[in-house]
Amino acid sequence: MTTCLAPLDAPSARRAGAGLRGLATTDVERSERLELMRSGALGSVHSWELVTAVDGPGTRMTVFLSGCPLRCLYCHNPDTLAMKDGGPVLAEDLLARVERYRAVFAATGGGITLSGGEVLMQPAFAARVLRGAKERGVHTCLDTSGFLGANATDEMLDDTDLVLLDIKSGDEETYRRVTGRPLAPTLAFGRRLAERGVPVWIRFVLVPGLTDDPRNVELVAEHAAAIEAVRPGTVQRVEVLPFHQMARDKWADLGRTYELDDVEPPSAEATEAVREVFRSRGLTTY
Numbered sequence: 001m002t003t004c005l006a007p008l009d010a011p012s013a014r015r016a017g018a019g020l021r022g023l024a025t026t027d028v029e030r031s032e033r034l035e036l037m038r039s040g041a042l043g044s045v046h047s048w049e050l051v052t053a054v055d056g057p058g059t060r061m062t063v064f065l066s067g068c069p070l071r072c073l074y075c076h077n078p079d080t081l082a083m084k085d086g087g088p089v090l091a092e093d094l095l096a097r098v099e100r101y102r103a104v105f106a107a108t109g110g111g112i113t114l115s116g117g118e119v120l121m122q123p124a125f126a127a128r129v130l131r132g133a134k135e136r137g138v139h140t141c142l143d144t145s146g147f148l149g150a151n152a153t154d155e156m157l158d159d160t161d162l163v164l165l166d167i168k169s170g171d172e173e174t175y176r177r178v179t180g181r182p183l184a185p186t187l188a189f190g191r192r193l194a195e196r197g198v199p200v201w202i203r204f205v206l207v208p209g210l211t212d213d214p215r216n217v218e219l220v221a222e223h224a225a226a227i228e229a230v231r232p233g234t235v236q237r238v239e240v241l242p243f244h245q246m247a248r249d250k251w252a253d254l255g256r257t258y259e260l261d262d263v264e265p266p267s268a269e270a271t272e273a274v275r276e277v278f279r280s281r282g283l284t285t286y
């Protein structure tokens with residue numbers, strides 16, 4: 001979700017993290033692995049990293065889970081889209097690592113963010129990690145497109161302190177063009193989060209010639225305002241992320257066709273004008 005497009009000023013302007021360092025990958029038989037994955041004890045994880053000022057408040061351990069049902073044209077993590085792109089990681093090993101950073105999280109108001117790929121491809125694993133983090137008093141965040149929102153149980157949402165919800169386009173046709181999938185599940189998930197009182201940061205990637213049509217932007221703002229209207233205070237901020245080209249080499253390395261090769265990032269003025277569209281609806285933007 002993920003947005004998978006780091007703000008340009010993000011540390012290392014990465015997506016996804018540096019690897020699985022320090023997380024024991026387990027060598028288990030295939031049949032046992034499937035059983036462990038079903039129970040949520042084991043997940044397929046691409047990488048993790050420690051970041052500040054992205055992926056939620058404070059210093060965060062962002063964990064990139066493998067697998068995603070979307071195929072966003074601007075995906076910054078094309079190397080996380082298949083489940084096989086990750087390595088097997090036990091939830092308890094991940095939580096042991098979370099435990100190590102508790103003091104850092106407490107001092108900075110940070111916590112753990114589950115990202116991807118799409119975190120809700122592995123709901124049992126995500127639920128177990130979220131529960132374990134809450135038991136340790138750690139702030140939890142999901143970074144998701146919301147397309148698989150139906151996979152999130154109510155219990156899982158009760159263990160989620162914040163959702164970074166990508167609305168990749170406001171207009172149905174553009175959403176399909178960007179992601180290859182329909183928009184409705186994302187909006188339904190947004191409404192459900194508001195109904196359950198889960199705070200949301202909405203993210204929108206501004207791509208010239210793809211998502212920047214004024215009507216499309218208006219519709220994203222309309223959807224964001226509609227979620228906020230369900231329960232005022234839900235949409236704590238809208239992050240408008242200017243497209244950049246830092247994933248181009250990854251696509252080339254994977255031998256995949258990258259349609260946005262010639263697209264230039266939006267100007268600062270154009271990005272600011274889009275933020276103003278959200279502000280005019282009373283939403284806070286970054």
Ligand code: SF4
Nearest residue numbers: 001002068072075117
């Ligand atoms: S394809 Fe998946 S991982 Fe890539 S940007 Fe889209 S939602 Fe994120």
